[in-house]
Amino acid sequence: MPSLSRLTRNLVALVLLLATLPALAQDPEDGLLPVTQAFQLTADASQPGTVGLHWRIAPDYYLYRGRIVIKPTDPAALTLGTPALPDGLKKHDEYLGDVEIYHGDIQATVPYTLADASMKTVALDVQYQGCHEVEPKICYPPHTEHLKLVVGAPSTIPAAPTAAPATTTAATAPGAGAALLGKPATLPGTDAQALPADQAFRFEALVKGGDALLLRWTMPKDYYLYRDKTAIKVVSPAGVTAGEPDWPSGTAHHDEHFGDTIVYFDQVELPVPLAGAAKDGKLQLDVSYQGCLENGICYPVMTRRLDVDLATGAVVVAAPASATTGTPATTPADVAPTPPPKGLVPAGADAPVGILAAIGLALLGGLVLNLMPCVLPVLSLKAITVLESGESPTAARKHALWYTAGVLVAFAALGVVIVGIRAAGHGIQWGAQFQQPVAIGLLVYVMLAVGLSMSGVFEIGGSLGNLGSGLASRSGPSGDFFTGVLAVVVASPCTAPFMGSAIAFAFAASVPVAFLIFLALGLGLALPFLLIGFVPAIARLLPRPGRWMETLKQALAFPMYLTAVWLLWVLTKQRGADATALVLVGAVLLAMALWWYGRSRRPGLSWVFTALLGAGALAALWMVHGLPAATRTATATDGxxxxxxxxxxxxxxxxxxxxxxxxxxxxxxxxxxxxxxxxxxxxxxxxxxxxxxxxxxxxxxxxxxxxxxxxxxxxxxxxxxxxxxxxxxxxxxxxxxxxxxxxxxxxxxxxxx
Incomplete structure (x- = not known):
């Protein structure tokens, strides 16, 4: 068996590669200072009529000159003159324009006049804002310190910091390509996390009738969008303009900075007419908008570039390109305030592991997956093929190797897709595909098809050798390979011990390293069957094959049906009874198609009828895609x-x-x-x-x-x-x-x- 020998050598080489990779040095943590340590402010009023302010700025940090605002705490008791600030280093900020910044130590003075000359204290509020200029590049939100100074006191008095203001508005929003929040990345005075901008304000655009657009924002609970802070501008071609948007009625809201405004919660759809004609039907628009988290922070203005093709209805949404570099620009709100910047690992987070430790944990996690209930139905398929191998060591090795190949390919593909999506800036976690109703419905079909095949309703012939659901029940290399693929698919909603740290490492690692970690997970999952195939002493413990195996095969179809029932229960939770009814109708059509194919003696005609019934099953599945999320109002009974x-x-x-x-x-x-x-x-x-x-x-x-x-x-x-x-x-x-x-x-x- 030359091909078998080559496959064996390749598998051994893979195992050796996983075992001998050198340890990967950990990146040093980039700790960020609290705002009052990054910009240490002291003040004194030792000279009557003048307050002296002194900032000591930590290395790699800078302070904006134009963001220093000094106000009296009680304007009736104190009048401030114009602050005397030193000249700063001139810098062009991508978002704030031409600015001046400070490094090192700076000294400022503020003249004042007391309403009552007998007063012995000066109370004023000092607001300032600065940034960290090396990785991780973040800007702190504007920070206010309340000073109460003794007039004529000879010594410098440290400023008494107070909590940061509860709301950060566009007027005081961070700039310089910075993160929305500094350290810690939480709402002021709480442990709650603000969402990244694209999660807090999910923006979509659709072509409506060829001469209008429909803009849609979807916000989680407690987030809202300003109507008056939205702007739509046609960038190209010349001669095309955006008409007056048709705003729906919103919610009246009083804002301490913007006064009485209209805001939108949950979701808002905005029709925008287009005037003029584009020669090729293509145009570009910039849409700017701003919103807030109620009783929390407000996001800086966000801008999205729309590339629209009116002829085809295609719309591509992206951040506008930087005028200087031509690369996509990142607004301050685009940089996620959560998770915390690198170096600010939340308490309780898994300790970092090296690459060898991560691979070892992945191997153990994959091995434990064999004991998880989500994998057991598919492992019953593999048990049949192992038993069928009987006394032939060669057959047992073939089964084990092809099954392992299916597991490794599926894990590698799943890992690369997940890590790739995360690297593109989209959050995705292990098992997230089970949040998609269509994926749930498709798995119901797969489990039903595998179960019907095991029950003897139909058998997959060579002409259907490439159909995934049937391949899992076939004998031979293709059946073993796709049994491994199916095992990985149903294993994904399970998280076994040891897996968490390994997958977390993979999410943060490079694609090649992540690839190796997911391969180690697959190797762990396939390891029991590899041992059965390559260790004769273990294989001899298995029962001898016989006619009883056909009965066992049919009996093991019932776990497949139960898995389909469980998936339907999950679907009901997600999209309600209508979705379950649609998938059940599709399942009946699929069962009829497979039954007809299994009993037909005229392959050509059976293909046509089977294809029609299969198309009906897929149509039912597609209808599930358009159903709204189910309302979940059940009262908790677990306290x-x-x-x-x-x-x-x-x-x-x-x-x-x-x-x-x-x-x-x-x-x-x-x-x-x-x-x-x-x-x-x-x-x-x-x-x-x-x-x-x-x-x-x-x-x-x-x-x-x-x-x-x-x-x-x-x-x-x-x-x-x-x-x-x-x-x-x-x-x-x-x-x-x-x-x-x-x-x-x-x-x-x-x-x-």
């Missing part, structure tokens, strides 16, 4: 409260211990933990005894707020469990697989800091 950043911040501020559980209906590991620990009476008694609030976040469907929380704790997906101690302090991550003793120990510690 939990819904997760929200604001509620978590409120509980932590009150000194209450909190257990945050990020879960999803499609997460088998989550459901196993709930059954074993979180839904038990003992756990409810534990919550009462420790005074812990149990907070649950549901990630069954797409949820940017929960995705941001997962990013904050460097979690590759769900489940994620974080315990916050009584009286404040950093959160502590728990294992993805829970035991009662683990949870009890964590909550007892958190309730007695």
């Amino acid at each position: 939990s409260v819904p997760y929200s950043p604001a509620r978590l911040a409120e509980l932590r501020a009150a000194g209450t211990p909190v257990l945050v559980d990020m879960t999803a209906d499609w997460c088998i590991t989550c459901k196993a933990n709930e059954k074993a620990v979180l839904d038990t009476d003992a756990f409810k008694d534990l919550l009462k005894r420790t005074g812990t609030v149990y907070m649950k976040g549901d990630w069954t469907d797409v949820n940017p707020t929960i995705a941001a929380f997962l990013e904050q704790y460097h979690s590759v997906g769900v489940p994620l469990y974080v315990v916050y101690p009584k009286g404040g302090g950093d959160g502590r991550k728990l294992s993805t697989v829970l035991t009662y003793d683990t949870v009890a120990g964590a909550l007892d510690t958190a309730s007695h800091p």
Whole structure:
């Protein structure tokens, strides 16, 4: 068997490669200073009629001259003159234009006049803003310090910092290509995280009727968009203009900076007429908009460039190119305020691991995946082929190698896709494909088709040798290969122990390193069958083949049907009963198509009828795509409260211990933990005894707020469990697989800091 020998040598070479890679040095952490340490302000009023201000600016930081604003705390008691500031270094800022900045130490003076000459104190507010000019390049939000100085005091008095203002507006927004928030990347005075701009204000554009556009913004809960801060400008060609937008009615809102305005929550659709004609139907527009998080921060103005083809209806949305470099420009709001900048690793996050450790953890994680309930239905397929190999060592090795090849190819493809999407700036976690109803429906079809094949309803012949669902049930190399692929597909909603740190490392690593880590996961998943195929002593422990195997094969079809039922339950949670009905109709059409193909003696005619029924099944699946998300209003019976950043911040501020559980209906590991620990009476008694609030976040469907929380704790997906101690302090991550003793120990510690 020359081909088998080559495949064996290649597999051995891969194993040796994974085992002998050199350790990868860790990147040094780039710590960022708190704003009051980066820009240390001291002040004194030792000279009557003048306040002296002194900033000591840390290395690699700079302060904007034009962002220094000095005001009296009580204008009736104190009048300030024009501050005397030294000249700064002239610099062209991409967003603020020509500015002056300061490095090192600077001294400023401010003349003042007291309304009552007998007053002995001077109270004023000093606001300033600066940036970190090397990686990670971020700008701090404007920071205000309240000074109360003794008139004539001979010594310099350190400024007394106060909390940063609760709202950052466009008038005081960071610039210089900076992150929206500095250190820490949280809302002032809370532990809540602000979403990245493109998640907080999801922007889309559609061609409407060939002479108009429909602009759409979708915002998570508590985020809103300003009507008056939106501008639409046609960049090219000349002669085409945007007409008056047809704004829908919004919500009246009083803004302390902008006065009475109109804002929009949830979603707003804006028709925009176009006047004039483009010769080729193509034009470019810039759309600028601004919004805020209620009782939190406001984002700087965001601008998106639209490349529109009116003839085809195609619209490409991107950041406008920089005038100087021609590269896509990043506005301050485009740089995500969460996760925190590099070097600001949240408490409780996994400690960094080296490449060898990550590969070892991936290998162990893949091995443990074999014990997870999500993989067991597909492993039953593999068990059949292993048993069929009987007494032939050559056949057993073939089965093992082709199955391993399918697993490795599927894991590599999945890993490269996920890491590639994340590298492009889009957040995605392990198992996120199960948030897509069409993917759920397609898996229902696959499980049904595999089950029907095992039940003997139809057999896949050579002419259908490339159909994925049927290949999993075939004998021979193609069946083994696609059984491995299917095992990876159904394994993705499970997170086994050891996997988290390995996948987190892969997400942050280069594509080649990520590729190796995902291959190690696949090798771990395939390892039991490799051992059976290549270790005769283990293979001899298997029962001898016989007629009983056909009965076993048919019996193992029922786990496939149960898996399809579970997937339908998940789909019902996501899109409601209508989606389930559509997929059930499609499943019946698919079953009819396979039944007809299996019994037909005229291949040509059977293909036509099968194709028509299959097209009907796909049409039903496509209709699911357009259904709205199901309303989920069920009252929790496990004592939990819904997760929200604001509620978590409120509980932590009150000194209450909190257990945050990020879960999803499609997460088998989550459901196993709930059954074993979180839904038990003992756990409810534990919550009462420790005074812990149990907070649950549901990630069954797409949820940017929960995705941001997962990013904050460097979690590759769900489940994620974080315990916050009584009286404040950093959160502590728990294992993805829970035991009662683990949870009890964590909550007892958190309730007695």
